Amino acid sequence: MQAANLSINGVLGHSFLVIGLVASIFGALSLAYGTRVGDRRLLRSAPNYAWLSGATAVAAFATMIHALVTRDFSLAYVQQVGSRSTPALYNVTAAWSALEGSILLWLTVLAGYTTVIMRKYRKRLDDPLIAWALVVMFVVTAFFFLLSFGPADAFRSGAPGVTDGPGPNPLLQNHVLVLFHPPILYLGYVGFTVPFAFAIAALITGRVGEGWLLVTRRWALFAWGFLTVGIILGGWWSYEVLGWSGVWAWDPVENASFLPWLTGTAYLHSVLVQERRGMLRVWNLSLLIATFALTILGTFLTRSGVIKSVHAFSNSTIGPFLLAFFGVVVVVSLSLIAWRGDRLRSPGAIDSPISREGAFLANNVLFTVFAFVVLLGTVFPLIVEALQDRQIAVGPPFFDELSMPIGIALLFLMAVAPVLPWRKASGELLRERLFVPAWCGVLALLASILVGANGLAPLLAFGLAGFAAGAAGRQVALATRRQGWRGFVGRANGGMIVHLGVILVAVALTASNSYTHVGEFTMQQAQPVTFSGHTFELQQVTAFTTPRSKGLQAEISIDGGQAYSPAITRYTTMGTDIGTPSVRTGFANDIFLTLEKAANAGATEVQVKIFIKPLIVWLWIGGALMAIGTVLAGFPGRRRNPLLPTSADVVGLPVVGLPVVGLPVVGTPVPVEEQSASV
Amino acid sequence: MTDKWKQLKQWPGWVVLGVVAVALLAFGSIRESGPRTSEERVEEISKQLACPICDGESVFESRNTASVAIRIQIKADVSAGAMGDDDIISKVAQVYGARVLLVPQATGIDALVWALPVAALVCAVAGLIVVFRRWKRAADTVPTADDRALVETAIREGLDES
Structure with missing residues (x-):
């Protein structure tokens, strides 16, 4: 029976991958050649290849799940991450708990995107922009099919006679979030392939105006939204599972997901300048190319074994493939930009730095420098080792120190930018619009001091957070007053909801990083311990056993109420002790308990660490608000008022948008308030 | 009002x-927020040291025996009260090497990791200033009589069509 499984899963998996690889190559060739020679028959055949590559990727992934759930230990991957004692849920999530499976997940998501894009644009394949974008999607998909078939082969046969395995890393089998965090993160990470593909297609076809931006803006937003949610869920998982009470460790793998988020966020802002003013064409293309290239570079750094990471998988031969692909992406993209240099020169100019577009430029500088800091800190140990054959580490204190001033500057921009009009703002207008938001900032500062906050940096952050919240709230209030419920939807209005979410995240991170209290206690039964205004009492120590682990948990009551149970689990196959925290969540603060030492079941004394973490729950609420805001931003907002001086020319209306630099724009006067609110 | x-x-x-x-x-x-507890000092110090034998974890996060041993040593030094935070960190680095320092040093080639971000920010801001000046010069261009005639014609046509 086992031998039959071997042939079915391994052979089926390989077969699906080969068919998918061939389909992707044929898809790319048929679109490229069909567009080149104008052969409609070839173009019409392309959707079949997309369906085939999508279906085979899904089938290959389903085969892997089947192999894991049925414990097919004839496959090397199942031997590595499978186990007979692992519960079914974690046998499914084991699919992405190591290198080969995670590349297979990447491939499945990517082939899915290619199929969805093909489905959406199947009737416009004779448009070269669409056709070339799909060629790029097919080429990237083919590359990942190749990886899955070659250096990251999940269907390779394992050593004979193996009947059980260790299961996934213990940390990957004790929280349900492991089911959601990686797939959602990949939906975002891989999703940036779509705008990248359209950017390359725009360069190839020479249609570098604003048309391709309009096609891809929702895809970029979609990818960004999923990446955001994936990162937040990763932080939540870390908080709930790892015993150090933190949400972000600046680990290279975390940085690899954060880098495209930073450049993607910069793009979502600067693209508005191009749509509105036709400017920053090269910059926007560069940001999209950088975002995609960073996903490949990040994967190379963390999956090839060149950088040590708590998330890193074992060394593999995948590194040279990813590095070569990264090189191809960068060289091809830069060559295309150089080739199309003449068409990329933007008309017009930014009139004043004190304007919406000026603020977006400043925002882009900050996000780009932020990305540079994160990339530099991540690769610097490699550089030093290469140059001086010496090992050094660049850890969280470095990233915290440099990200703090950047974060504060970004909060300031978030406060000012939403109220700025396009083109130019007068001092009087700024004083008028920023007055109430600025007082919101002062009130936030006062409230922070009244509840005991101190320190210049955290207070600045709280004050600016209040300022930014006031500005975002003002925009939402104005929009809803004018448009009713539609004041919540559309890019500008949804973007303000996202800003409110970011502000909550910033406040939660600042408070929890600056004011966490921690104490370690030897706790005895019937002898309550008081710490930071709370009373803790050990009730009892109990033992638990599962087929894969055994452990001890201490039941500790907080303030005479419900008991919480931090535990230490020993996974029998790995012999590793894993601490599982227990958290009492509250709006003001969380009480985070970890069991440090316990002798045995029934012991009357334990060693416990207590963390009092202020406002941390607002990090998750802020993340949810960001997700909601992204969805709202994806809905079509109110159509832009064509009477606006900054709108494109509209025939038949008494407005003339003049391309001649320096000439006044003539048109029906529009109240300044309206100008700023309709982005 | x-x-x-x-x-x-x-x-x-x-x-x-x-x-x-x-x-x-x-x-x-x-x-002042009041004196730090000894646990808070231990936490702060152990967050600045890398676990010497595991991948990508600080002494604060890691449950590895080496990290546990370093934490015990830090606790003892903090309890003794004779050494400052930097002295305790240096003491650990002397035993395990500079590779356990999570805060890069500001000397030699290591200083580049601090200097380059500042240089990048300065270059970016300088670039922005140059670009804005160029835009301003372009915007200050005085329109010619032909430009004005073009505008007037365009306005007239626009009004006629409406």
Whole structure:
């Protein structure tokens, strides 16, 4: 029976991958050649290849799940991450708990995107922009099919006679979030392939105006939204599972997901300048190319074994493939930009730095420098080792120190930018619009001091957070007053909801990083311990056993109420002790308990660490608000008022948008308030 | 009331706002939060040291035996009270090497990791200033008589069509 499984899963998996690889190559060739020679028959055949590559990727992934759930230990991957004692849920999530499976997940998501894009644009394949974008999607998909078939082969046969395995890393089998965090993160990470593909297609076809931006803006937003949610869920998982009470460790793998988020966020802002003013064409293309290239570079750094990471998988031969692909992406993209240099020169100019577009430029500088800091800190140990054959580490204190001033500057921009009009703002207008938001900032500062906050940096952050919240709230209030419920939807209005979410995240991170209290206690039964205004009492120590682990948990009551149970689990196959925290969540603060030492079941004394973490729950609420805001931003907002001086020319209306630099724009006067609110 | 509110939003209101904000920041910045507990000192120190044998974890996060041993040593040094945080970190680095320092040193080639971000920011801001000046020069161009005629024609045509 086992031998039959071997042939079915391994052979089926390989077969699906080969068919998918061939389909992707044929898809790319048929679109490229069909567009080149104008052969409609070839173009019409392309959707079949997309369906085939999508279906085979899904089938290959389903085969892997089947192999894991049925414990097919004839496959090397199942031997590595499978186990007979692992519960079914974690046998499914084991699919992405190591290198080969995670590349297979990447491939499945990517082939899915290619199929969805093909489905959406199947009737416009004779448009070269669409056709070339799909060629790029097919080429990237083919590359990942190749990886899955070659250096990251999940269907390779394992050593004979193996009947059980260790299961996934213990940390990957004790929280349900492991089911959601990686797939959602990949939906975002891989999703940036779509705008990248359209950017390359725009360069190839020479249609570098604003048309391709309009096609891809929702895809970029979609990818960004999923990446955001994936990162937040990763932080939540870390908080709930790892015993150090933190949400972000600046680990290279975390940085690899954060880098495209930073450049993607910069793009979502600067693209508005191009749509509105036709400017920053090269910059926007560069940001999209950088975002995609960073996903490949990040994967190379963390999956090839060149950088040590708590998330890193074992060394593999995948590194040279990813590095070569990264090189191809960068060289091809830069060559295309150089080739199309003449068409990329933007008309017009930014009139004043004190304007919406000026603020977006400043925002882009900050996000780009932020990305540079994160990339530099991540690769610097490699550089030093290469140059001086010496090992050094660049850890969280470095990233915290440099990200703090950047974060504060970004909060300031978030406060000012939403109220700025396009083109130019007068001092009087700024004083008028920023007055109430600025007082919101002062009130936030006062409230922070009244509840005991101190320190210049955290207070600045709280004050600016209040300022930014006031500005975002003002925009939402104005929009809803004018448009009713539609004041919540559309890019500008949804973007303000996202800003409110970011502000909550910033406040939660600042408070929890600056004011966490921690104490370690030897706790005895019937002898309550008081710490930071709370009373803790050990009730009892109990033992638990599962087929894969055994452990001890201490039941500790907080303030005479419900008991919480931090535990230490020993996974029998790995012999590793894993601490599982227990958290009492509250709006003001969380009480985070970890069991440090316990002798045995029934012991009357334990060693416990207590963390009092202020406002941390607002990090998750802020993340949810960001997700909601992204969805709202994806809905079509109110159509832009064509009477606006900054709108494109509209025939038949008494407005003339003049391309001649320096000439006044003539048109029906529009109240300044309206100008700023309709982005 | 509306006029008063409008007046308030001009300079007097902003001056009051600035004074209040600076006073609050100054008060909050110099206010002490009380002495750190020994656990908080241990946490702060152990967050600046890398686990010497595991991948990508600090001594604070890691449950590895080497990290546990370093934490015990840090606790003992903190309890003894004779050494500052930097002295305790240096002591651990002497045993395990500079590779356990999570804060890069500001000497030699290591200093580049601090200097390059500052250089990048300076270059980016300088680039922005140059670009804005160029745009301003372009915007300051005086329109010619032909330009004005073109505009007037375009306006006329626009009005006729409407």
